[in-house]
Amino acid sequence: MIATHTAPLTFSTIEKDAGLKKALGMKRSDLIAEITASQLKGRGGAGFPTGVKWNLAAAAQAEQKFVVCNADEGEPGTFKDRVILTDHADLVFEGMTIGGYAIGATEGIVYLRAEYTYLRPHLEAVLAARRTKGLLGANVAGKAGFTFDIRIQMGAGAYVCGEETALIESLEGHRGEPRNRPPFPVDTGFLDRPTIVNNVETFAWVASILFKGAEWFKAVGTQRSTGFKLFSVSGDCTKPGVYEFPMGITVARLLEAVGGEGAKAVQIGGASGHCIPATEFGRTIAFEDVSTGGSIIVFGPDRDMLEVAHNFLEFFAEESCGQCTPCRDGNPKLLECVEMLDNGVCSAQYLQDICGLGETMQVASKCGLGQSSPNAFLSIVKHFKGELMGRG
Ligand SMILES: Cc1cc2nc3c(=O)[nH]c(=O)nc-3n(C[C@H](O)[C@H](O)[C@H](O)COP(=O)(O)O)c2cc1C
Ligand code: SF4
Numbered sequence: 001m002i003a004t005h006t007a008p009l010t011f012s013t014i015e016k017d018a019g020l021k022k023a024l025g026m027k028r029s030d031l032i033a034e035i036t037a038s039q040l041k042g043r044g045g046a047g048f049p050t051g052v053k054w055n056l057a058a059a060a061q062a063e064q065k066f067v068v069c070n071a072d073e074g075e076p077g078t079f080k081d082r083v084i085l086t087d088h089a090d091l092v093f094e095g096m097t098i099g100g101y102a103i104g105a106t107e108g109i110v111y112l113r114a115e116y117t118y119l120r121p122h123l124e125a126v127l128a129a130r131r132t133k134g135l136l137g138a139n140v141a142g143k144a145g146f147t148f149d150i151r152i153q154m155g156a157g158a159y160v161c162g163e164e165t166a167l168i169e170s171l172e173g174h175r176g177e178p179r180n181r182p183p184f185p186v187d188t189g190f191l192d193r194p195t196i197v198n199n200v201e202t203f204a205w206v207a208s209i210l211f212k213g214a215e216w217f218k219a220v221g222t223q224r225s226t227g228f229k230l231f232s233v234s235g236d237c238t239k240p241g242v243y244e245f246p247m248g249i250t251v252a253r254l255l256e257a258v259g260g261e262g263a264k265a266v267q268i269g270g271a272s273g274h275c276i277p278a279t280e281f282g283r284t285i286a287f288e289d290v291s292t293g294g295s296i297i298v299f300g301p302d303r304d305m306l307e308v309a310h311n312f313l314e315f316f317a318e319e320s321c322g323q324c325t326p327c328r329d330g331n332p333k334l335l336e337c338v339e340m341l342d343n344g345v346c347s348a349q350y351l352q353d354i355c356g357l358g359e360t361m362q363v364a365s366k367c368g369l370g371q372s373s374p375n376a377f378l379s380i381v382k383h384f385k386g387e388l389m390g391r392g
Contacts, residue, residue: 020207065193066196074161075162093136100146107149159315225247225287237263273372305387309377
């Protein structure tokens, strides 16, 4: 059971299916314009504007299009989508249905993390109830000519399959390996058809925005990062759990709320995110400053930062799909360097060279996994060098 510390989440205040009914009464272009006006950015990590993505998919010419909900939630320290799927699955399916109407798709697919298999019966029951109510199937909610249904497909436990093109490969029954981009999924996605891939939370906000309006959403957050955001908080704090805060909250304010005062660092954005030291707790959590898909890991004063780096790099070395050299060979090299540091046999020059390798990985890796896997290591070296050197 995960504690939800902001009671109730805004999602609890949204009237079920009111947003969908409103959307179906709108012209598709006006509906997408409403999402664009809210300035909603994807809640899965990359922060791509949802309205822009949907506009591109809507404009693509094809007989068949797809809506995919990314419920892979594999980023270490992330569990907010699990709470949304448990407590607000209707809202997620409503958002997917709105997406289907907006871009002209007939099928939605939820790609569900293998470890969330236990959630499947619950999600299937919610889908069945929606079919009974006429909210899925032919003529959705009485909208003549709009047919849309949703099915669930299970992931198989690979972190890289959360990357949208690897996810699509996996949906098609292939190895979960990222594709070259372009072409992008909005143009050439599932079965080479235009496809929107969005995070669980993004779909729930879409339904909320349609119900409450773009202005309501925009009134919260910062100018460049509008709205609320859910956070999964874990680590050295007294109140771990799922929180909802406006975008733009400072790290210090968040730590106060979660009982993490006295922390020496916070990992924002999961293993692939950045490690922020106490001197930077005045920074804001927003796309224009420290961005995140929602994972916050608090490190208390006694936490060994080298062990943190070791833990994350072991994960990436294991999860690299091996397709490109910078990531396949780079992650084990970074991990080896951490082990050398631990044994006190890493020179300052070698550490500097390995940091150079990390920076090369950030620009030369094929997908977001290898581009972001050095982030934590590089920020830990930058801020905690004194703690890393001279061990053994
Ligand atoms: C290695 C890797 C793993 C990812 N895992 C997830 C995930 O579990 N859930 C998710 O929504 N996005 C994940 N993403 C981001 C997706 O590629 C994509 O940007 C996102 O699903 C788009 O949805 P959004 O615009 O609503 O955020 C991952 C990206 C990478 C590079
Ligand atoms: S960066 Fe890593 S996960 Fe991504 S394609 Fe290259 S080897 Fe695979």
